[in-house]
Amino acid sequence: MISRITGALMRAALVAATVVTPSLLLSGSGTGAPEFVIFVTLIAAIFIFSEYTTVFPSILEFRDAPPLNRLRFLALSSTVVCLTLLAKNATDPTQTTLWMSQIGTSIGHSLDFPYSPVRLLVLMMPPDAPMALTDGVRMSAGVAYLISLVAIITFILTIRVKGWPTRNGAFNVWTNMPLFDPTTGGDVVDRLYSDARFNVILGVLLPFIIPAVAKLASELIDPISLSDPVVLIWTVCAWAFLPASMIMRGIALARIAALIEEKRRRAYAVAEAEGIQTA
Known part of the structure; x- marks a missing residue:
């Protein structure tokens, strides 16, 4: 159980880092809407975490x-x-x-x-x-x-x-x-x-x-x-x-x-x- 949660946390962190990378590195390029980026990042991280912690699959193949x-x-x-x-x-x-x-x-x-x-x-x-x-x-x-x-x-x-x-x-x-x-x-x-x-x-x-x-x-x-x-x-x-x-x-x-x-x-x-x- 601990290894499953640890693996899910690592996967969620990697996905969140990928989603937020362009906005972080290009913060001075007029990208705008940081709240939307944070929202999408949280949704992606929560989805991946829930998919890999539960025994019962839902969407992810x-x-x-x-x-x-x-x-x-x-x-x-x-x-x-x-x-x-x-x-x-x-x-x-x-x-x-x-x-x-x-x-x-x-x-x-x-x-x-x-x-x-x-x-x-x-x-x-x-x-x-x-x-x-x-x-x-x-x-x-x-x-x-x-x-x-x-x-x-x-x-x-x-x-x-x-x-x-x-x-x-x-x-x-x-x-x-x-x-x-x-x-x-x-x-x-x-x-x-x-x-x-x-x-x-x-x-x-x-x-x-x-x-x-x-x-x-x-x-x-x-x-x-x-x-x-x-x-x-x-x-x-x-x-x-x-x-x-x-x-x-x-x-x-x-x-x-x-x-x-x-x-x-x-x-x-x-x-x-x-x-x-x-x-």
Whole structure:
């Protein structure tokens, strides 16, 4: 019980630190609304603490199947820190922010090729946007998208090399997939494969769809002002992290479906062999 509470407190503190990092480091950039930031930070910390202290799960998936959620959090926190350093370089440059800016510029231009998600996000900017803002969007998008790709590849390698999630013991569907009801609908394996395909396809398409929808919506309503560095950070994080998280969820669901399918085949083989022996 003590170890569970300690682990939950540590997770809640890390999540709170990630949420508040841009506002803390960019306090002099006109970010505003500190009360709202504190409110969101408290809500996120309380949610994570309650999820990891209770025995009965509610929303959070794969909480007892590391390292999926750890990879997700590491990808999000890394993206937030890197984008914050990029934004800080424009107002209060240091050796670290200059180094991060050089890396971000290289990554942004490398991934800014025709029809790439980064190019589409840059084209979302209005024609009269300042060049510095456009370059900042390009750098942020490139870094965020690269971190998301690394997280996805790392999770795939974790499955291939370490056999996730079987090396961590038996996989408990109830605690790791609280929103999935195996008693409703059709066959469990078919449902898992269907959900996996949906998540992967939507995760792949979202980085292309979001800039296009934002561009179309800008003709009807005022677009989100990305000149505020905190708004830019969280907008780009959402654009890159949410699709990556969906892809990783789809891969995880497909892996669980494959394990169930393999267990069924073994059970059928054992039953068939016993039937032959008894006959």
